[in-house]
Amino acid sequence: MAARTSRIRIGFAVLQLALRHPIRLATQLALLDNLSAGRLDVGVGHGTNYNEYEFVGYGLRSDDSRERMAETLEVMVRAWTEAPLVHHGKFYQLSLPALRPRPRQRPHPPVWRAVSSAGSVRECGRLGAPMLMARIPLARVPERLALYEAGLDDSGLDGVAQRRLREQAALWRFVHVAESQSQAEDELATALRGTRHHMVHARATYNPPGFAVDSSRVNPWNDPRVSDEDGVRYALGATALYGTERRVADQMAELRDAGVHHVLCQMSCGYLPHARIMESMRRFGEGVIPHFRS
Secondary structure (H helix, E strand, O other): OOOOOOOOOEEEEEEEHHHOOHHHHHHHHHHHHHHOOOOEEEEEEOOOOOOHHHHHHOOOOHHHHHHHHHHHHHHHHHHHHOOOEEEEOOOOEEEEOOOOOOOOOOOOOOEEEEEOOHHHHHHHHHOOOOEEEOOOOHHHHHHHHHHHHHHHHOOOOOHHHHHHHHHHOEEEEEEEEOOOHHHHHHHHHHHHHHHHHHHHHHHHHHOOOOOOOOHHHOOOOOOOOOOHHHHHHHHHHHOEEEEOHHHHHHHHHHHHHOOOOEEEEEOOOOOOOHHHHHHHHHHHHHHOHHHHOO
């Protein structure tokens, strides 16, 4: 993508930092930033709250994933901006003369943080970091944005920087556009049903005994006690934009009216045929985006 495009920004939503080595990741991302002529955005998170088997595969557990993420992020940013780098932390003991290559963007590519809990939203604002919100229902969006603004007020950033970050705050949604409302709903529901069935089965099969997800993070989409049909119904109603171009534009307008200026559109869902994804993207580009060009 970096080689075949020239304007679109390229990024990750998100890299699980608790499972990554900071110097290797810093090197790979700096190289990509150069290959894309400085168009890289780096979305980061501590790791999944649900798939404990991913941590087990690395010989880890998720208990200290937030600490690991914090140290990995610190080292990664310092590797981009300091030479030499000497670091003595809880998880890494490192000495590096200089990172090669250096990132194209200065001082480094933007680092976006994935957040879900109220506390992490406010902390993201306090740190002055761009924010990636989870697929929360529309009714909860104004509350989360208010928490982010409260954090930005404590960030020490000037008003211009705070407004820029507030307008960048991104919300994640499934998106599918088709010729008719019924076609879009049928196609997306079928894909989500297969996705959810696989997700719940993998967690039941591979998560270690005794592992439990915090109750505050459970909703009908990820709750194994809920049927696939009810889980998909929740996802369609609370976390997805789908239908004709006109209907999806109306749903986008609802998000805009709630204060959202940036939507992460997940148009590729594992069980959607590639041709349907490409058709949905074409319809979105031709029939939805023009409604929001200023």
